[in-house]
Amino acid sequence: MKPIIISIENKYADAVVDLVLSIQQKEFNVPITLEDQPDLLNIRNFYYASGGGFWGAFIDNELVGTIALVKFSPTEAAIRKMFVKKEFRGKEFSIAQKLLETLIDYCKENEIDDLYLGTITILEAALRFYERNDFVRIAKESLPTTFPVMSADNVFCHLKLKK
Incomplete structure (x- = not known):
């Protein structure tokens, strides 16, 4: 039951929509719809x-996790759509960790030096996960002006990849 992580595209859109919306709406009661996320x-x-890119984690051909990268300047990008199905979270599978490492490797190979993300305070486990991976919380005012802010986000983090 080892996850396989691959780049995914539009042919997986239905599976991505099912995964993302069920976590956002059903699990966390975030008032967001598909129309809000074209x-x-x-x-x-x-x-x-x-x-940027978009990666999916699969176990037995089932999409169980996603992570995406939006490049918004030559050396800066934002993490988006980091979701893992509830029953596949945690150290047993390490899906979130493997997805993040895949994205960071891509950034290093493509000269992206700064990674940012926005999330919401209710996602405390996600925030702890990012902080364990050396992300630092920053004020919204400290974001690059070109960072694509999502309306629901109220917590922001930064990771400097180039030391």
């Missing part, structure tokens, strides 16, 4: 066109 239906244009 990127999920056009992964190729939204993520890859700017130099």
Whole structure:
């Protein structure tokens, strides 16, 4: 039951939508809809066109986790759509860790030096996960002006990849 992580595109949009919306709406009661997230239906244009990416973790051909990267300047990018199905979270599978490492390796190979993310305070486990991975919380005012802020986000983090 080892996860396989691959780059995914539009042909996986339905599976991505099912995974993301069920976690956002059912598990965390975040008032967000598919209409609020048109990127999920056009992964190729939204993520890859700017130099970012979108990865999926699969176990037995089932999509159990996602992570995406939006490049918003030549050396800066934002993490988006980091979701892992509840029953596949934790150290037993390490899916979130493997997804994040895949994304960070991509950043290093593509000269992206600064990673940012926005999330919401209710996602405390996610925040602890990012902090264990050396992300530092920053004020919204400290974000680069070109960072694509999502309306629901109220906590922001930064990771400097180039020491």
